[in-house]
Structure formats: C-alpha cells, structure tokens
Amino acid sequence: MATIQDVAAAAGVSTASVSRHLAGQPVRTADAIARAIDELGYQPNISARNLRTGRHAAIGVIVPDVTNPFFAALIKGVQQEARAAGVQILLGNSDEDPAQENALIGELSQRTDGIIIAPLVEEGRSATDVARLRMPVVFVDRESRERREVDRVMVDNLGGTRLAVEHLAALGHTRIAFIGGPLTSTPGRQRHAGFLDTMREHDLMVDERLVVIADFRESGGHDAMHALWREQSRPTAVFAANNVMTLGALRALDEVGARVPDDISVVGFDDLSFATLLRPPLTVVRRPEVEQGAAAARLLLDRVDGDTGSPPVSVTLAVELVVRGSTGVARPDDGIDRG
Amino acid sequence: MATIQDVAAAAGVSTASVSRHLAGQPVRTADAIARAIDELGYQPNISARNLRTGRHAAIGVIVPDVTNPFFAALIKGVQQEARAAGVQILLGNSDEDPAQENALIGELSQRTDGIIIAPLVEEGRSATDVARLRMPVVFVDRESRERREVDRVMVDNLGGTRLAVEHLAALGHTRIAFIGGPLTSTPGRQRHAGFLDTMREHDLMVDERLVVIADFRESGGHDAMHALWREQSRPTAVFAANNVMTLGALRALDEVGARVPDDISVVGFDDLSFATLLRPPLTVVRRPEVEQGAAAARLLLDRVDGDTGSPPVSVTLAVELVVRGSTGVARPDDGIDRG
DNA sequence: AGACTTACTGTAATCGATTACAGTCGGCGG
C-alpha cells in the first residue's frame, strides 16, 4: 500500500504538500501530486488520520433487533444522512439484551464520533449509563432521565395512542384491550399512559384484566392475546403497542379462530410494509420511521460538527392513524359477560 | 482521555509492560497495572492500535437494502459471529445502486479487515470489481466470475426453484408463470434457469409470455403480476423469485380481485416472518437466512485470521419447501384460453 | 561459585497521517 511518503517522493514534494492537496488547499504542484496519487493508487490510511485528528468519520447505531422492520427503516434513515455527510456507520445489535447494549456502547464509543441509541429501557444500573461517555449521543424513542441530558428524537406516542383509542371508541367499542410493552421503556410507558388517559377522557371503563403488559416481542403479543381471549368477558377491540406484538396478537386470534374485525377489532402501533396484504388489511398508527432515523442522524452530526454548546433538543415526530380493514363497528351483542 | 503513558506512569512501569498486560501476557506488575487502568478509566486508543498493527478488528457488510427482511436477517447472522469474534461491523447500504455499492466497497475496504458483499449484479464495469482489493472478501448469493476467485455462500437456487415448480406440477398446474429478477444477478439467473429446466423436465410447455423478468423489488413483482393477469391465457400458478416480488404480486392479485389459490396459486422464494398471517398463508421456498450470514462471517473471519492460502470455498445452503395455503390443485376449467 | 536458562522488563523505533512553525519565493509599490 502506497503511503503519503511515496506520493510525496513521486511528485517531488513534501508530505505536507500532499496532505494539503488532499485537504483541498491550493498547492502549486497540484497536478504532479494528483498524477502521483493516481499512478500509485494511493489511498490515505484512515487509522493514521484518525489517530492524528482524533476523529473517526464514523457514527454508531445501536438497535435491539435489526430484523424488526421499524429498526431496519430507522437504520436506513441514518444511512441516508451519514452518506451525505461522508460518515460511516458502525452497527450494533443488542439482541434485546441490556448487557449487550451496554457492551456495545463501550465498544462503539471508542471507534466513532457519536452514537445513536434506540434503547431497551429508560434506566438501568450501568446499562445505557451514557453520562460517562464524553461524546455526542442521540436517543431514539427514549425520554432522557440521565443526569446528563442528551438530544432525542421521539414520536408522538400519546397522540398516536389517542388516535387509535378514539377511533375504536367512535366505532362504538367500550371493552377495549391494551397489549403494551415494558413500562421501563419510553414507548411502553407513554403508550400505556396514553391508553389510560384517553379511555378516561371518553368515560370508558378500564378493565385492568384487559390491560396486559408484554415485552414488545411477537411472542409477547401472541401470549397476551391468548390471555385476553380466555377472559370471561372478552374485549371487542384491542390496541397493540408495537408492530411485532400486533402480529403476535393476530396469530393468536388466528389460532382461536376469531374473525377480525367481526369478532374483534385490531389496531397496531407502527405500520408494516405488508399491512395492506393482511386479511383484513391492518389499521395502524403510522410514524415516519426512516425520517426518524434521518432526524437522529442530523442531530448527531450537528453535535459532531462542533455544536456542543447549545442545550439538548427533543424532536417529536407526528404520527397518523391509517384506517384499513381490521377495525369495524362494535356489534351490539359483543362484549357481553359470558361468565 | 488517559493514554497508555499515563497508565505506565501511574503504575510505575514502562508502556511496554502495560501493553503486554493488555495483550494477556504475564507481567509481574499485573496488579498495579490493573489498578492504574481502573483508576484512570483507561481505554486503549483504537486508532493508534489499528495504525500500529495494520488491523481494524472490524468487517464490512454491504447489502442492497437493509429493510428487506432477508438482508436484515443476513446482517443478524453476521452480527452473531462478529460479536463472538470481538469484531465490529461497518454497515453499507447500496440502495440498489451499483455506483453506491462500488463506492462503499472503496470506503469500507479502508476501514475493515474484510468485506461481506451481497451484490446487485454479477459483473459490472468497475462495479464490484473486487480484484483490486487486497483483502478477504466473501460473496453472498453470487457466483464468482472475477479474475480473482473469492469465497462465497450460496443457497440452492436451482433446487429451491425445482421444489416450487414440482409442487405446482404435482397439483396439476401446467400454465405456470415465472416472475424473476435481473439475469445479471446470480439469484436472478439461477432461479430463471431452474424454472426453465424443471418445466422442461416435466414436459411442461414454457409460454414465454408467462416468463417476466422484473427487478427483485416489490413494484417489480406488482407490475409483472398485472401484466400476467392481462394475458389472453392466464397462468393458473405463479412462482415469484424473491420475497418482496411475491408481496408485489399478491398486491396486484388483490387489486384485480383474484382469489388465491382458487384463481391462481402462488409460491415465493424466501420465507417471511408474517407469511403465516397472510390470507391464505403463503407457500414458500425457505432458506436459512441468519445462518447464511453467519456462514459468510465465519468464512471471512477465517481468512482474516490468516488463512489466505487455501483455495476459495463455496458453501451452498439447502432450502426447503414450506407448503401453506397459497397453492392448491389446478381447477380443470382453469387455463382456458379466453382469446 | 560459576555458567546457563528462564522469565520478565525497558528503550526506542515504528505505523502514516496532520499541522505548527519557520522559511522561501515572486511580485509590486515606492
């Protein structure tokens, strides 16, 4: 591999001139240098540059699970901005394990100029203890509860949940079930709160047997739905707090032979590319996933580019309700106590 | 940030001893060094280490689209092996653009010890011209046609296609359509060849109007299916050569009001996590996606760990047919020429 | 006791870039 020394020698100049040429500064011998670079196929050694400058031209992204369509889309958004900024992405997959997440933060922080984290839980012992990191961090979907405040990109969890519940209420549903995520996570907590609030606002009774806190996984939604179906007095509608739990719930309903929306209406949080292909097509709360990643990346890159002074910002993206076929009017005979 | 010098000073030893301790070599003053490291919160500077050793402890992964569930699963497999090997992942998303792919190869090659590429096309001008890279490369789903042979992890495209077509033939279908990907890509070419071969083996006529070459995208499958449906003499079954084209085809069938499998049977290549939730559940050729990523990573990491001598290997993973509800017996009155 | 081995240890060179600092050169005004 050719080094900057080789180029300098070939062009008959000093390494300083080559370096300056590379940095876009005017140099009298630009032509000769360009020719030498070309002939030698020279490419600067990134490690040497990083060592000298203290920068990495790379950012880290840590997600719980790449195969979840939401996180995949998030990564895509980050990529778009990173590409534009000429920055590379180090990807960390925590496999929904806080210990892994923590380990990844430690590893990636040594190799990047900043990190975007879509965290599992709001607070853990040392886990996601980002305070000790002396580098820009952006949270996705996480209220900051650290000593050190950081930038974050949220979605309107309360508003989205409200839209979903009000939609169901407008259809005449009163026995509305909730399948939520861990209350230790921001989306879990906010969507849960949004559900309870909206129910109360509409004078709908919240039957606590119909409020199941699961784990944001497909199996969690599946098991929760089975439990709900075993209730004496079944719900006529259910709101599932994320994409894969919704799929799990649908699978459970399929297994017990329940018809959607005739027997039960279903609304999910987060859209799915194939939501229209499900029978019936799924009614969901949609958010701009790719944009959320892009927004996080922009926030991070601003900090990396030197804006360390201004106070932490919190961006909240709007959501919308997409009504498809999985929600329908409550049948009058529904929701009767079978006990 | 504390450096190795600081640690050495604090422990009253030379930097060499600290470095050796870090490398796991026996050192008499291990305790003092460990204490100093702890107190100072020392973490080695990765750039300096990389510069000195010429290694990066990182590998690159380049895929056309992270949001495609197959590639997401592939990445997950790579992650698993990378984690076990203590190696980080640089992720490149080419957005299905050969120029981007090429640019990513150039960028990632300077920051990693090896690259896994799930390429777009088999050959392009300089694109994916991997010969000039003096580093380990592993191809996923790509026959090597370079001057320089490289390791690769394939799936049994021919066998998988054969399973699908034979399944349809066994159900009595004779007018079987094919929605394929670009013949410039390995999966595109092999699945196309597998389709033609199997049709011939079973003495089934291949109506070339029923063989549509699309682009492996959802819209490609969608448009192809519409075109097929407009044919005078419609197919009674269709095989779509990848996951998202299958979804596109299903969307098109939905739009024209065709019933699956009554009006037309559908088989796709590559399973989908939600395939059982589609109505009807989708019959597919399934491959071990995560394992394919893991296998690619193992191959690459072996090369990175010094095995540069042995000849390139090609691993081919087996596939299986998963029969669900989207395929059914051909109705006798089907396939009649409506012209 | 002396020779030799074993097992560490420290010094200093090195990886390949960037950049502060101190020139050098040419042109222009007076």
Next chain:
DNA sequence: CCGCCGACTGTAATCGATTACAGTAAGTCT
C-alpha cells in the same frame, strides 16, 4: 533597487499504541 506582503512550501513534532531488541534478575544445575 529595496522592502514588504502574500502565497505557498518544507521540516519536524505529534497522535498513542505495539514490538524488536537488548538487557537484567532470579533460579537451577554442576
């Protein structure tokens, strides 16, 4: 012709680790 300014150039220090090489101390054997 001189002095000064602007624009570039080169030398050499530097980033923070690893490691070849040359010790050195302690232990072992005769």
